[in-house]
Amino acid sequence: MDHEQGWPKVTATGIKQLSIKTTTLGMVSGMGNGTKTAVLRGVRLVKTYGDGDSRRVVLHECTLELYPGQVVLLMGPSGSGKSTLLAILSGLLEPDEGQVLVDDEGQLRDLWQMAPAERDRYRRRHTGFVFQGYNLLPALTARQQLEIVLHWCGDYRDSRRRVDELLERLGLQQLQGKKPAQLSGGEKQRIAIARALVKNPAFVFADEPTSALDWENGQRVMELLRLAAHERQAAVLVVSHDQRLLPYVDVHYHLEDGYLEERGLPA
């Protein structure tokens, strides 16, 4: 999982280390597209809310895989548990049952069996997030929004150059000196995506990234997420209820009444 620096060189057969480790757990053959190795697998995930009569099962033994270089779209009606599934897969919310298997420095581990500090460290190294609200710090310029993530994650190495490269690659250099108040909604979301990518993460989790934007800006955001997946070999999971995103994704899951199924994409 070479995503520590620069643009990762990932072979067509996926991430080498993980393929070795995961073979024994059956994560290679017969899972997904068969040409790449899953870098994350949610296995039989169950989540319920409430107690007694008010108990509601949000996720029924959901299983889902994320592959490097793919954009996965998770759709479903409001309240169907899409965000809950994203939170569980990304290490923010503990499932009641099931596993989230990830590669941790060559070892296949259940994210939810890790100690909290280990899980934080894992997230620090491997995950990026984009949310509906851009949540940019109002005092900082676009460039500083990216730098603060690197610096506060303890990664000062070449931070300036890395931020420069990313802003240039995403076509955001002209925004680097602007603060959130000077940016449009679309620009803010693009900066938020750059912030999610600045660590060069293996995973990008995006929760309704386009729902606050008009369609033109929504398309640009999806292009950036596709870029993250196809060029940087990140595994991108997008949660949305917007059907218009389907042409931009590689895999489409549908979640309804707690049940997850993979669906086809439009031709």
Place this chain on the structure above:
Amino acid sequence: MLYALLMLWHERARYAAGVLAVTFSAVLIALQVGLLLGLFKITSIPIDYTSADIWIGSTAVPSVDLGKPIPKNFVSRLAGLPGVSMPEMYIANFANFTKPTGGTELCFVLGSLLDPEAAGALTLLTPEQRDALTMPYAIIVDESDVKRLGLDTDRSQKPKINGKEVTVVGTVRGLKSLAAPWVFCSLYTARQLLGPLLPPDHVTYLLARCESPQRAREVVAYLRERYADDMTAYTAEEFSFGSRWYWLTRTKAGLAIGYAAFLGLIVGMVITAQTLYSATVANAREFAILLALGVPRWRLALLVVTQAFWIGVIGIALAYPVCLGLKYLALQFATDVDLRWQILAGTATLTIGMALLAGLFALRSVQQIEPMSLLR
């Protein structure tokens, strides 16, 4: 550090309340202490208006007006030390002043050598006054005490000290007294006036000049170590501050300032803590995403504490000019506010400490931030 300052500056309107609270606390503390120390300068006048660098008195004497007699031959302990002038004798004691108009008043007799080079002579004396004081039983008082001592009306009767007639040969200005008016005279006159109150071959203090303040500190350290059993040595600066501090605490005035300063600190701390808390809560979603991205929570805690530190620093920076302005204003009303560097440094330490404590209180806001809140 940079991010903390950027956020402070960006939300300066929000943080202004905290900064002003810190400024208020700092001004309150510095002025309270400065005012009282200024007032209690009165207690160290005999030290501050002489040119001695070293004062030697009885064991553990806490204030210049509480010295007990010491043998004159202690002079030998000081004489001959390198960089130290020939020691001088100095007499200081309370006495009973009988007004020419009748009635009595407690006074404090200060007797010293009077030649121009004398370390114990009052620096405000003119050459004429020095000459006049060489007459037996000649005294000088401060003009602010003239009325109190009954010297402003009937000149036909002579005042007396401890039953002995004295002649007032002049007045000085600016040497106000608190409990007992100062009476300045020669060493001879002082000994005569005090009579049996001062045993023969004893004085109250031995004074000396030194070639430098550093040498004075060295000599004092040496004397303290060598003769701790039967005398005390101070530099003039130490003895002056010690005398003020003694009366400040003895009269419970210290308690009053302590209480007022404590109230100021509490007010400052509560407002600063609340300001930081609300500012952090207002940015909770922005901080939550940083946590989601794996930024350790201690980074946010450090940010809040760093902001608290800067609020303290900015508050102090604003407080100093305000204090100096108020000091100047007080001078217009003949009130001295002693804002020596120790007071300003102590105020800064206390106030920044208070701001940091406020930052720690505000940390509960960081504990409440949860990345999951972004998904709800």
